[in-house]
Amino acid sequence: MKNNLKKFIISSITGIFLLIPLMQVQAGDMAAPGKPGDIKAAFVLVGPVGDGGWSYMHNEGRKALGKLPYVKKTAFIESVPEGESERVIMEFARKGFNLIFTTSYGYADPTLNVARRFPNAVFQHCSGFLTSENMGNYFGRVHDAMYLAGMAAGAMTESNILGIVAAHPIPEVIRNVNAWALGAQAVNPDVKVHVVWTNSWFDPPREREGAESLVAIGADVLGQDQDSPAVQQVAQRKGLYSTGYNSDMTKFAPKAHLVSAVWDWSPILNSLAKDLHEGTWEPESIWWGLKEGVVGLSPFGKMVPEDVIAKIEAKKQEILDGKFAVFGGEIHDQSGNIVIPTGVTPTDDELLSQYYLVKGIVGSLPGGEVRYH
Amino acid sequence: MLFALIAGSFVFWINGANPFEAYKEMFVGAFGDGYSLSETLVQTTPLLFTGLAVSLTLRTLLWNIGAEGQFFMGAMGATWAAQAFSNQPPWILIPLLMLSAVVAGALWGLPPAILKTRLQVNEILTTLLLNYVAIFYVNYLLYGPWKDPRYPGFPQTPRYPDAALLHQYFNTRLSMGIIIGVILAIVLYVLYKKTGWGYKIQVIGQSRKTATYAGIRVNRNIVRVLMISGAIAGLGGMLQISGLQHKLRLGGISNNYGYTGIIIAFLANGNPLAVIFVALFMGALLVGGDSLQMTMGFGKGVVHMFEGMVLFFVLAGEAFKRYKIQWIKK
Structure with a gap:
């Protein structure tokens, strides 16, 4: 009996080894393409679609995309860690999806690796900067909306201490933190903004702890660049105010929520699908903003006074008219050095590589020296 | 196992899907063609190492909950070697990476071993807690000294030099790791069955007093077992990075392989x-x-x-199987 088992095990192991050469099967384009112009779109998401924020909004975009007549199928996979992403993206490509959206910064290299193997599919990486023959990237000028949300925060604070819980200290998030602080300072020059990095896109307990630590040092309006509404819930519980990010977060904190800087991916997604359908798709870096409706503001909470709303709406109009740029000089960094001189509007490249915190922010970036004001 | 599948069907059914279709989809996804099979083997590789690491300590009735941390330390050790000797040719560099990972993993198994043998501190706690130390230490390196200057603020190291990467076969993502793992499993099997050492550690596992009485150096062997276990998990960490991930990054080291390894070792008895x-x-x-x-x-x-659900039923089935066997013996 025991010998039989041993024989079975040994033969199975040899079997596995014999199978390995059969794997010559290529991972390349084996999926038969459907009718030209038909689109099967797939989304690789970093958090759960129920996160109420980032991944939720991408999933909303997916649903809207599925309504286009030439989009035959949409699919998603949620909570994919960076290290698993390459396999998952490859699997979508193998299943014949020809428009694949990878929606986290850390998916950049895996997306490029798979794009090389599947020249006939189109890959779109969200929030990155890599492009190749069949890979583009897209993001939005959400810092404009964050600036406007920051104005609301600056107007509503009594302690003049604001706190923002932010994910990774990378330019994408740093811009939002800076814009939020600049917006607050625009209506309230005395305000100090404290920042806490959670080093995670989606980690509600950590986001909550970050928010609580900010409350502990006296912050009375909280902001966030995180995927979940945990920060809003802290503000609600402590009887403070908050501004949200990604989606309209009113329902998570009806008494605290002032306004959210929100995404609407549909304009970008639909336009990319249309280009692909019509055969005019090209690898680009798309960076749309308020004008195209990719970013915007949620409805204001009831506690926000009319004059504050009017001020914010006016500023929004100025941005739309091109009369005002959030990062138009003069901008100082934390130690007071001029990083953007008066009258200068930074180029997109400069914005995309922004790696400093503006004056009035308390906190630091890794790799830089810790500086306080 | 059958119960597991039936219970699984139930899960699919209440979520509004045809269970048979779901199983077919799973099977095709995992074994459907050569490439799917290769991806399954890619996932198997790290689990094989952590499973073997835990199974070794299980024989001595020790619980190594620390395979996760040892896996991280192995990945860290390998990355250190890849950076320190980056201009060596592959035939020097890859063994160096392995050595460095094995040493790092083994050293991570050492403190629990010493605490266990000198102070009788429960190894379950010490190995578990060292996981967090390992993970936080690697995170510190990723955010600090080892950060890729091309991506300021994002936690990852630069890509390994090409000489430090394992060849991926047949245009899949499968590297030699799986082969090393299988060979290692066979070697361990032979060690257990055919050598005095294999017998000794089993005796220690069954009764420490008997082992002492029989003149087996219990403490020395416990230290050895925990260190080798750490070394195996560490090697798994190196193979994961060098064979698959190609750089150390947050969310790209271990997908809870160390903890899954515990389940695997238990199921494999x-x-x-x-x-x-x-x-x-x-x-x-x-x-x-x-x-x-x-x-x-x-x-x-x-x-x-x-x-x-599947794991629960398989584990429960395992318990029933054992219970029955004892009943007949009586």
Whole structure:
């Protein structure tokens, strides 16, 4: 009996080894393409679609995309860690999806690796900067909306201490933190903004702890660049105010929520699908903003006074008219050095590589020296 | 096992899907063609190492909950070597990476071993807690000194030099790791069955007093077992980075492989050859589970629920099997 088992095990192991050469099967384009112009779109998401924020909004975009007549199928996979992403993206490509959206910064290299193997599919990486023959990237000028949300925060604070819980200290998030602080300072020059990095896109307990630590040092309006509404819930519980990010977060904190800087991916997604359908798709870096409706503001909470709303709406109009740029000089960094001189509007490249915190922010970036004001 | 599948069907059914279709989808996703099979084996590789690491200590009735941390330390050790000797040719560099990973993993197994033998501190606690130390230390390196200057603020190291990467066969993502793992399993099997050492550690596991009485150096062997266990997990960490991930990054080192290894070792009842199959099963479950999400539109929760259900029933079945055997013996 025991010998039989041993024989079975040994033969199975040899079997596995014999199978390995059969794997010559290529991972390349084996999926038969459907009718030209038909689109099967797939989304690789970093958090759960129920996160109420980032991944939720991408999933909303997916649903809207599925309504286009030439989009035959949409699919998603949620909570994919960076290290698993390459396999998952490859699997979508193998299943014949020809428009694949990878929606986290850390998916950049895996997306490029798979794009090389599947020249006939189109890959779109969200929030990155890599492009190749069949890979583009897209993001939005959400810092404009964050600036406007920051104005609301600056107007509503009594302690003049604001706190923002932010994910990774990378330019994408740093811009939002800076814009939020600049917006607050625009209506309230005395305000100090404290920042806490959670080093995670989606980690509600950590986001909550970050928010609580900010409350502990006296912050009375909280902001966030995180995927979940945990920060809003802290503000609600402590009887403070908050501004949200990604989606309209009113329902998570009806008494605290002032306004959210929100995404609407549909304009970008639909336009990319249309280009692909019509055969005019090209690898680009798309960076749309308020004008195209990719970013915007949620409805204001009831506690926000009319004059504050009017001020914010006016500023929004100025941005739309091109009369005002959030990062138009003069901008100082934390130690007071001029990083953007008066009258200068930074180029997109400069914005995309922004790696400093503006004056009035308390906190630091890794790799830089810790500086306080 | 049958119960597991029936219970699993139930999960699919209440989520509004045809269970047979779901199983077919999982199977096709994991074994459907050469490439799917290769991906399953890619997932199996790290599980094989952590499974073997835990199964070794299980034979001595020690619990190494620390394979996760040892896996991280192995990945860290390998990355250190890849950076320090980056201009060496592959035939020097890759053994160096392995050595460095093995040493790092073994050293991570050492403190619990010393505490266990000198102060009788429970190894379950010490190995578990050292996981957090390892993970936080690696995170510190990723955010600090080892950060890729090209991506300021994002936690990852630069890519390994080409000489430090393992060849990936047949245009898949499979590297020599799986082969090393299988050979290692066979070597361990032979060690257990054919050598005095294998017998000794089993005696220690069954009764420490008997072992002492028989003149076996209990403490020395406990230290050895925990260090070798750490070394195996550490080697797994190196193979994962050098063979698959190519750089150290947050969310790209271990997908809870160390903890899954505990389940694998338990299901395999400490038998290294059985570990191969259980690891393969778990790898297939992982790959097939993703497939479910992609084609059937299930959320991750449903897939996790299914996986948990299967494991629960398999573990429960295991217990029943053992109970029965004892009953007959009486």
